[in-house]
Amino acid sequence: MPKTIFITITRSFITRNILRCGTLDLLKKEGYNIFVFFPARSIPDYLQKELADSQVKLVAIQTTDLHRLHRLLSKIGSSYLIFTRTTKKRVFYFNDNAKTRLFSKKFLIQSKVVPWLRYIYLRLASKSKILKRLYRFMEYAFFPQIYADVQYYFEQYKPDLVFSTAVISKLDVIFMKEAKRRGIKTVSMSKSWDTIPVAYIQFLPDYFIVPNEPSRRVAVDLQDIPAERVSIVGIPQFDWYKRKDIIKTRAEHLKSKGLDPALPLIFFGSGGIWTPFDHEVAEMIYEWISNNELVQPCQLLVRSHFTDADQDVFKKLKNKARVAVDTYRITNFLVDKWDPSVEEMVDFINTLYHCDIMVNAASTLTLDAVCFDKPIINIGFGCNYEEGNRQGRDITNISLYTSEHVAWVLETGGAKKVDSPHELKDQINEYLLNPQLNSKEREVLRKNLCYRLDGKSSERVVHILNTL
Incomplete structure (x- = not known):
């Protein structure tokens, strides 16, 4: 009996990387029934004509914004539980899009106190295994992100596997949590080669694929993903360059x-x-x-x-x-x-x-x-x-x-x-x-x-x- 796989796509460049550069065609050759989910109101006609067929179904799924407490937990956890040159830069550097509430942006830029307080917290929090485990426990236990539309597809089509293509994107996390509740295996990746050191992953898949060795080191040493659950695959869109x-x-x-x-x-x-x-x-x-x-x-x-x-x-x-x-x-x-x-x-x-x-x-x-x-x-x-x-x-x-x-x-x-x-x-x-x-x-x-x-x-x- 053919296997069914759910794939989540949250960016059009991921459509290019995964659906147009070989992965989708190979899954079809393997005989999979494939459901591709997008966070949208509807699927454009050009995409339906290009990708949908008897094996591939494109589905639009709408989600709601995160609860305020969930956003706060995500911000504190993802930003401060991993220490890299990127997160270090973030505590000292305030860009034009930075949202501030307690202080003016000018004060945050000019002040030496607030950035250094952030830096100290980053150094301490990123070394705490207790905080990291607590963050991931709370993410799953307190914020289940249950959606009736998502449950419908799981119940109706009973996937054998969920493939998340952007491990920290909201839609991906929703599908991975639903899969875990049902005992369904999950595979995930970062949406791009440059995002793995950016934030601490709040929900771990069963398996994680990375583009290169530096990314693997971050995944194992800083994201705390067991080494046996991480594999290097390369960059799929670069397949076309051959x-x-x-x-x-x-x-x-x-x-x-x-x-x-x-x-x-x-x-x-x-x-x-x-x-x-x-x-x-x-x-x-x-x-x-x-x-x-x-x-x-x-x-x-x-x-x-x-x-x-x-x-x-x-x-x-x-x-x-x-x-x-x-x-x-x-x-x-x-x-x-x-x-x-x-x-x-x-x-x-x-x-x-x-x-x-x-x-x-x-x-x-x-x-x-x-x-x-x-x-x-x-x-x-x-x-x-x-x-x-x-x-x-x-x-x-x-x-x-x-x-x-x-x-x-x-x-x-x-x-x-x-x-x-x-x-x-x-x-x-x-x-x-x-x-x-x-x-x-x-x-x-x-x-x-x-x-x-x-x-x-x-x-x-x-x-x-x-x-x-």
């Missing part, structure tokens, strides 16, 4: 974007809401190109981040010579508002393959680029300013480069961080003259964070699902 059949010629791809195949291409990727001023750095690079200030004539492709893709941040670069502004499908379906089609995924991969230099500010594009051994420059200036004011202090380094996952990148030397326009121009010129510069360091970065890059990450995911 597909030679989707690579177009340089001439075909660049001409389709109005670019010159004979000129080196600088790929500039925005960091979105985390780098609200990085478009100015792209505009500066364009000025260097247009004024022939680089060692070679070049061209530029800019790509917005899904968090602010609807803001037209690169409008000043549109219709300029030797510049292409990348586009992709924007949708209001899930909170990330981005859902690339297969054609857009192929287009993005070809841009990575044919670009000559990648420039971004602490973005996952660094890993995308290193898969193709492209020279990578990380911007350490001009992307973020205190209080969101261009006249304020430049806090690009503080806000972006003091996180755990970014340290994993920079420690390899595979991406070069630049802290001024002068350093950026010099680094671009160095890579134009010698693209192989730092190739050994990029190999270390690739091995450390991208795992095997053998096109079989999705196979490893499905193998684990099959063994439970």
Whole structure:
């Protein structure tokens, strides 16, 4: 009898990573009946047409906001029970989106007392096994998160397994708790390679899959997940990077974007809401190109981040010579508002393959680029300013480069961080003259964070699902 699996998807980029990059197709070949649940009012027609069939059912599930006490417990527990460079940064750094109640944001930024009190509590709480066990006990015992709609699907279709694709997302936790009450096995993962060190996981699955060795160490040593319940699988969306059949010629791809195949291409990727001023750095690079200030004539492709893709941040670069502004499908379906089609995924991969230099500010594009051994420059200036004011202090380094996952990148030397326009121009010129510069360091970065890059990450995911 065919097995039934429930999959939770809370971001459109997870739709890409899991449903479009091989995992869904492999599960179908294994004969599973598959139910995919989204936190939404309804499923868009384009998604139904693309993914739903006799084996795959797409289901919209609505949930309510967490109770105030539950939110408080989650905030205190997830933020202070794990000590990483990311959580350390968070207790000292208050961004523009930080919500404050007892103190003004200005006081919190300027005060030396409150951040240090937070830091002391972080150090103490993150070492307490009692607090960690109590947090997870209370999460399950006091906040069961029972939903009639979710219970209906469990009772009606009796799943053999629940696959959660974002371990700390609300919908995922709801499904994992319901599965535990019914004795059904759960497998989970973080929604992205960079989120495992961000917060203490409030509810543990039966099995946890991670993208690389640094993530495994955090899962075992800091998230307190038993080592025998953690496996490295790689990054499923990178499976496509081994597909030679989707690579177009340089001439075909660049001409389709109005670019010159004979000129080196600088790929500039925005960091979105985390780098609200990085478009100015792209505009500066364009000025260097247009004024022939680089060692070679070049061209530029800019790509917005899904968090602010609807803001037209690169409008000043549109219709300029030797510049292409990348586009992709924007949708209001899930909170990330981005859902690339297969054609857009192929287009993005070809841009990575044919670009000559990648420039971004602490973005996952660094890993995308290193898969193709492209020279990578990380911007350490001009992307973020205190209080969101261009006249304020430049806090690009503080806000972006003091996180755990970014340290994993920079420690390899595979991406070069630049802290001024002068350093950026010099680094671009160095890579134009010698693209192989730092190739050994990029190999270390690739091995450390991208795992095997053998096109079989999705196979490893499905193998684990099959063994439970």
